[in-house]
Amino acid sequence: MTKEQDSFELYGSDDDIFTQLDQDAIFTLDPTHGSDRTSNPMDRIPKAFRTVFNFKTFNEIQAIAFDRLFTKDQSIVISAPTGTGKSALLELAMVRCFMTSSLSVRMVYMAPTKALCAQKAEAWNLKFKPLGYLCNVTTPEVWAGLTRCWKEHADLAQSVKLFMVLRQSRGADLEVCVSRIQNMNPLVRFVAVSAIIPNMDDVCQWLNATPLTFSEDYRSIKVQSIVCGVEKKHYFSMASFDKYLDSKLFQIIQQHSDGKPVIVFCPTRASVESACATLESKLAKRRVSDFQVNHPQLKKCLSHGIGFHHAGLDANDRRLVETLFRNQTIRIVATTPTLATGFNLPAFLVIIKSTVSYQEGFLEEACDVDVLQMIGRAGRPGLEAAGRAVILTTDDKQKHYKDLVTCNSVVESSLHHCLSDHFLSEIRNECICDEGTFIKWFKSSFLYLRLKKNPTHYLLLNNRLGSTSLEASLHQLFTKETKRFTKYGLVKKEPRLTISDLGIVMDTYGIKLDTMIHILNALPMQSMSAVLNLVSQGEEFKMAHAIRIGQKKLLTTMANHIDLKFPNGGKLNVTADKIAVTIQCLVGKVNIFEHGKNATTTGLLAEGFAILKIARRINRCKRD
Template sequence: MARPLTSGLKSISTAVLPDRYRSIFKFPAFNDMQSLCFSTLYQDDVNTVISSPTGSGKTVLFELAMLRTLVANNIGNFKIIYIAPTKSLCYERFQDWSARLAVLGVKCGFLTGDTSAEEIATVKQADVIITTPEKWDSTTRRWTDYDRLMTIVKLVLIDEVHILKDLRGATLEVVVSRMKYIAPHARFIALSATIPNAEDIAEWLGQQWNSRSIPAQLFAFGEEFRPVQLDIHVYGYPARTTNTFQLDKLYDSKLPEILDAHFAQKPIIIFCPTRKSTVSTAKLLAKTWMKSREAILSCRMDPGRHFQDNELDELSRAGVAYHHAGLSMQDRVMVERMFLGRKILIICCTSTLSVNLPAQLVIIRGTSAWIEGQVQEYTEFDMHQMMGRAGRPQFDTSGVAVIMTTRDKQSKYEQILCGQEVVESCLHNHLVEHLNAEVCLRTINDIESAKGWLRSTFLYVRMKKNPAHYNIGATGSSKTIEESLDHLCTENIARLQTSKIVETSDGNVLVPTTYGKSMALFYIQFQTMLNFMNAGVGMSISDILNMLVQSNEFKNIRFKQGEKKFYKEINASVGIRYPLKTADIKDSGEKVSLIIQFTLGRPEFPAYDGSGKHITQFHSDKAIVWQHVQRLIRCIVDCKIQALDALSVRNALELARSLQAEIWDNSSNILLQLEGVGPATLRKFLNRDVRTFADLAGMDSLSIESALSLNRGRGMKYLQDVEKMPRFEVSLKKLRETPDTSSVKITIQVAVKLMNKTVVKMYNRKLLTVGFLVELSNGELVDFRRAM
């Protein structure tokens, strides 16, 4: 239950903390909220949920719980897991805590990217692991030595726990439920923006490992606990269209009057939905609104050039700038520096800036943006992060946040910002994938344990409170909540069994098949996995590529206004190995295929009037595609190995190598992977019939210098670079046929040459003769079955 809160409580002095910790964490005097939570966080071990306004000093609460763990445990005998919804928020914590905790010998690890074996090894050495829900889910699916690791997890910190209701909330819900199971003695601290049903999160977490039926300790703070008063205004405008271009024009026309109403001659951040709109809005303000503000001309930049981007450099002289991921890092850092120095008064930016800079006035210009390839509404987390830049305690005494939206959405955002929107679960929408992962991790062993696991989730808590939201009882069904939960569980387990992703052995024990393990390991959606499993045999590279690009993971990548001409030009270029035959390119899979093929083929971008704006968007879409392609192709390889489909395996592996290198495996562009080799250098090599790394390694320095017209001694760098490339050599050392001639026993020697050193590994395998191709040194292809 929530403790009674009194905003007039006398603050507890930070002097109650040990000197060495107080100096390292540089605590200011505790505010009222921190004082009220102090005894629970620092002097107790119960799980705790705190709901509090943005900017009220919640990070200190995490640090108090961390200090409790540091005081009670020796370094090396504990792990603290910090989970936050975005990489930028994680990186902010990593930078801050790494520097301060290093004095104590405490190591921080930051989980990002594709969770490689090297990254996992590094994080295993860390005492504080900082990660997003997705990366922690992926990591815990891959680790096998749980027993040692999870017994020393003492504290799990969950930031912005209210994202449970967003699309990504299911992953957070699953990883926290998993941690409750595999690290049962861990303490959980969850922080949230102001929400009306924080008690449901407390009920879900439970008080302690041995008293889960008792809710966690709950603190719910209102707006009066915000140290800097934030005035929030939601303006709704009548809109006759959902067209983003028309809405942009509407919002831009209303900006001047909003600035006039709330401008206090202090820094302003305007969040725009797209990179293009950050530029157009900045231009508009520099040309009109800023021009008439004589009192702030002192904010203009110093004489001289400051930015690589020409438009940005010009606009900055009017005290206006734009900021987005398409700018160079140097320009982005300069914008931020000049904004903090008051040389730039207004930044028009995308939401990527939302955790970096403070301002007195924040304007969110429209509540929809291009997110992962499609127009989506900002999540509540996004909104709070953007508004949270207004009126930060260390910079201002007050702040103003303005939200511009359409009139039909005005009340929705007023509810969200007042903390009146109830947090619901999204787990039921993604249950089949998560059930499979838990079966693979052995947190679920049979139907009954699956039901028990489901009862440990936030979904169960909310199903009991609001059954209509989950379609329980909404149609007059007589099923109880428990019966509905059982049906939901058995129905999804049956889908996994019917699909041969999970099977039953030893009575009723649920066991993942090879397909199920691959699906969990590579984070594959259920329908995508079915497509991979049911694909035909003997697939060509073109067939595999077509299957890959139709994956559900790419469903949000769509054509944007004016892009079709750009992609038709790409489809007609010589670098596209498998051009699309359709005259009308409109499918998301077709766009993904052209993005992949263009990247691997390395042709020139289409050049026509207006094509430049699509190149920037191409790189943005490519980044989204490459978040998935490596996982997808590796899963396809696994599926084809399991299906004993040797030809498809060979072609899938070739495509996988190409995707990894971002160039076709057997193309004439291979040398572009070397540093310093561009199109012009490549042409010179090809003119000398140098096409592969082996060809280049066979040259001497003088030959390279002659081919490239280099000064003497400059060719040695190319030889040094190519020497670093690993070279594999495979040979058959023994070949013995068994009496029934159904199989052969061979020993394969694999030599890996790297930096003039050779590492040899021997593999003894029983190979059944069905079509596994081994190429001998004389070029002959010997046909074997895959290793059993």
């Protein structure tokens, strides 16, 4: 912890990246179990730190967990329902760290989305800045990038004493970050909080932590969750899917709201306004009042008792919507999921209109923790004993969300999808230097635990290896990865594995192996057209930025634009064509909004900025 005026650091920009058990039996506490109950322990906290907690009395969960968090340094995984005060549990661990550590010690808080990180950074800055302490608030993706070369900053790794994790993080980066800090600093304390999951024992074994699980009975407001899967026959694209869901909103509200306040979470600003326009047409005969607002569609909706709330509104309009909803002048509000953490206005009914959302400029399935945050808005403390949530998703995702809301969603690893991406980083950190250290590193991963218990889930990895024995599979995996990296001069093999200068460049910019091979095999380039073609072929684009049905017409128009410097015959057949066209439009003379501003053009512009960030990395790697 460093005593500084700017006490909480939010890691999140790309420039930050390119500058690093004993297994205990699980037990579940329910409200009838009183052996762990204590009197409220707030008076045991030094007065200087009591201001951290914006209440005078800990709730039942917080009181039960108090001793484990505040009087001990053992790692712990706490599983509890949404809306039960888990943030205060993290703050108890932080206060202990502040009280027992030297000023050079650091803490890290990791959450799956930038929105959650920004919220925590702001809240904790207000609470802890007067005390002068520092915490690094980050997403797994950013921290994985920052710690690629931790061997070169060993002192920083050793200074981390408390590592806090909000579970339900997406992808393999969380696994990599945890395994990396475990290998470099075995004394670090992990405090992980999550919704209820059935395989808590695996998470605890991985973190060498003790479990503490609270049942749904601890939720002060009981929430009935309904998951509706829409069959493919009702839509042909995500745009038509969104319109189809709009057509069902009024019926859902009539059926499930009981005449009480409703929040509708929508994936984009355009989707928010589309939902309100559809509802407004159903309520056209209802008149509330006229309000002075700047947004013309909002003014029309408010007059019929409907509001919307997103970052595109000015601050005065947003405050008015909040006030009108709070005093029930309007009964329905639509908003985006990025505001689920900051839009502190609970309702009786929450509708999640589609489980996709924009992440880094493109649509993808929502993070589980975001969905749980939205569900957590259902029910009004002090006014209701219950709430309802309706989740609208595609039929292929219906089972996943049913498992999530019924606490049957088993946590699996994602590391098998990108082992090669992280193999080189661990060689650079000297965590892997031969087959023995590779096997040790692999066995420290969450993937290894789940591979033993649920091998059929990891068919991709099994198919690559083709061996029936897990130990033999690890030998094959090490041999294959080593051959691939040594073949292209990215790793030196004798007498032990070390990273080459080329490998350092690849790792620094987070380049995928297939992209690096393409760069190494390319001829010396003099023309801008050749560089654009090379960058557009990057493996990094193929999954996340493929051509979508709703974009093809717009992209084809742009590909044939007279001002496009390298038109490539107007072709638009593969992802690389889309990338080349999008880059040229953003850095050239083609205006994406030339034929109008709508959800497709706005979405492509946002995605284009994410594409430019990746393109910059590939170009820098080629240059260096």
